[in-house]
Amino acid sequence: MSFQKGSKVWLQDKEYAWVEAEVIDARDKLLVVTTARRTKIMVGPEKLLPRDPDEDLGGVDDMTKLTYLNEPGVLYNLARRYALNEIYTYTGSILIAVNPFTKLPHLYNEHMMEQYKGVRFGELSPHIFAVADASYRAMMDEGRSQSILVSGESGAGKTETTKLIMRYLTYVGGKAAVDDRTVEQQVLESNPLLEAFGNAKTVRNDNSSRFGKFVEIQFDGSGRISGAAIRTYLLERSRVVKITDPERNYHCFYQLCASGKDAEKYNLGHPWSFHYLNQSKTYELDGISNAEEYLKTRRAMDIVGISLDNQEAIFRTLAAILHLGNIEFSPGKEHDSSIIKDSKSNFHLQVAANLFMCDPDLMVVTLCSRSIQTREGNIIKALDCAAAASNRDALAKTVYARLLVENINKSVGQDLDSKIQIGVLDIYGFECFENNR
Numbered sequence: 270m271s272f273q274k275g276s277k278v279w280l281q282d283k284e285y286a287w288v289e290a291e292v293i294d295a296r297d298k299l300l301v302v303t304t305a306r307r308t309k310i311m312v313g314p315e316k317l318l319p320r321d322p323d324e325d326l327g328g329v330d331d332m333t334k335l336t337y338l339n340e341p342g343v344l345y346n347l348a349r350r351y352a353l354n355e356i357y358t359y360t361g362s363i364l365i366a367v368n369p370f371t372k373l374p375h376l377y378n379e380h381m382m383e384q385y386k387g388v389r390f391g392e393l394s395p396h397i398f399a400v401a402d403a404s405y406r407a408m409m410d411e412g413r414s415q416s417i418l419v420s421g422e423s424g425a426g427k428t429e430t431t432k433l434i435m436r437y438l439t440y441v442g443g444k445a446a447v448d449d450r451t452v453e454q455q456v457l458e459s460n461p462l463l464e465a466f467g468n469a470k471t472v473r474n475d476n477s478s479r480f481g482k483f484v485e486i487q488f489d490g491s492g493r494i495s496g497a498a499i500r501t502y503l504l505e506r507s508r509v510v511k512i513t514d515p516e517r518n519y520h521c522f523y524q525l526c527a528s529g530k531d532a533e534k535y536n537l538g539h540p541w542s543f544h545y546l547n548q549s550k551t552y553e554l555d556g557i558s559n560a561e562e563y564l565k566t567r568r569a570m571d572i573v574g575i576s577l578d579n580q581e582a583i584f585r586t587l588a589a590i591l592h593l594g595n596i597e598f599s600p601g602k603e604h605d606s607s608i609i610k611d612s613k614s615n616f617h618l619q620v621a622a623n624l625f626m627c628d629p630d631l632m633v634v635t636l637c638s639r640s641i642q643t644r645e646g647n648i649i650k651a652l653d654c655a656a657a658a659s660n661r662d663a664l665a666k667t668v669y670a671r672l673l674v675e676n677i678n679k680s681v682g683q684d685l686d687s688k689i690q691i692g693v694l695d696i697y698g699f700e701c702f703e704n705n706r
């Protein structure tokens with residue numbers, strides 16, 4: 270790219286990434302002046318990118334309208350719009366959402382949904398409802414299934430965006446008010462349920478989804494919702510057994526501990542008495558009551574259609590996982606072997622076995638030994654304390670992951686005859702931490 274005297278440019282900057290500048294001398298090395306600080310700098314052209322000359326102070330609602338679609342142009346356009354509370358911007362048919370971190374109810378009410386219904390994409394201000402509407406119209410007009418991909422780093426707003434898409438689709442594809450609304454309710458109520466079992470507090474986000482999610486909303490030929498399927502995958506299993514302050518384990522554990530009578534029934538107390546929860550000293554979330562959330566989760570389970578017996582089995586299994594985590598080991602008589610450490614560990618073993626409905630002695634054997642297959646047959650090898658503890662953790666992780674997949678994925682009513690659907694994929698983007706666990 271060649272620059273001339275008077276060219277408007279972006280200059281790379283250590284502090285601000287890019288600053289606005291203008292070329293004032295274009296011989297040998299370029300001499301540029303930064304517009305805000307009025308400092309003169311000699312730089313090579315590799316440090317510069319061209320800048321739109323006639324920038325609209327309010328930014329443009331579609332990045333394709335920028336003369337130069339480069340990184341600083343995009344960032345500054347988003348920043349300008351964000352300053353005016355415009356959190357959505359298009360890049361062609363892609364919608365970019367900048368997390369407002371504040372509630373904007375006027376953006377998402379019924380009136381807004383009505384406004385975007387059936388309106389040509391791009392005619393109104395950029396909005397998530399416009400994307401959802403475009404996919405619904407395309408599905409209806411072409412009779413073909415559609416997909417919406419929601420991506421971004423942790424805390425970017427994927428889960429909220431996915432929920433808004435689901436809300437819009439249940440609005441346009443819902444049955445008339447007089448009809449039974451259970452499918453729509455199931456679709457929407459699956460969210461608190463998934464969040465209880467798949468979300469946790471992280472450093473970045475108090476309600477971070479620790480799994481990928483594919484929601485399929487199924488429609489009949491007339492465009493009415495006829496069913497839904499939710500598939501979760503890539504759950505962060507390690508969180509079940511290992512957490513660091515100020516993060517938390519999955520919400521459901523804290524909810525169950527705060528559930529009063531149910532907690533008592535399963536010999537649960539405050540989370541600090543459980544190894545899987547007390548590795549971090551963070552037990553509460555700002556402005557959220559674990560006990561109330563427990564009731565919400567139970568209500569969501571009712572609506573989604575999980576029977577009382579199954580609900581009971583799910584919470585019993587969660588309690589069993591917590592007790593399992595409190596089983597400690599000490600060295601056994603034989604070299605590299607282990608036994609249950611003390612009476613406290615034995616108590617938790619008995620309770621866990623009881624809740625898992627299995628034989629406690631068999632559980633001890635399972636935890637403290639490993640079966641190795643050889644050509645001559647199976648050999649049972651004793652495990653030392655560390656190996657027994659990882660064996661215990663592996664069991665906890667596997668049971669928890671199965672609980673989520675088996676119970677939640679299948680619970681929402683599916684329409685196996687549906688020919689057209691809209692799939693919404695909520696998938697995390699790359700995260701770049703110093704230590705990526």
Ligand SMILES: Nc1ncnc2c1ncn2[C@@H]1O[C@H](COP(=O)(O)OP(=O)(O)OP(=O)(O)O)[C@@H](O)[C@H]1O
Nearest residue numbers: 368370371372423424425426427428429474477478
């Ligand atoms: N459109 C929005 N309006 C208001 N607040 C929002 C919006 N989008 C996100 N937020 C806020 O940002 C928080 C984080 O958003 P969200 O949980 O959707 O992020 P995420 O990308 O799904 O993160 P993770 O990958 O960690 O699950 C939300 O709890 C909410 O407070």
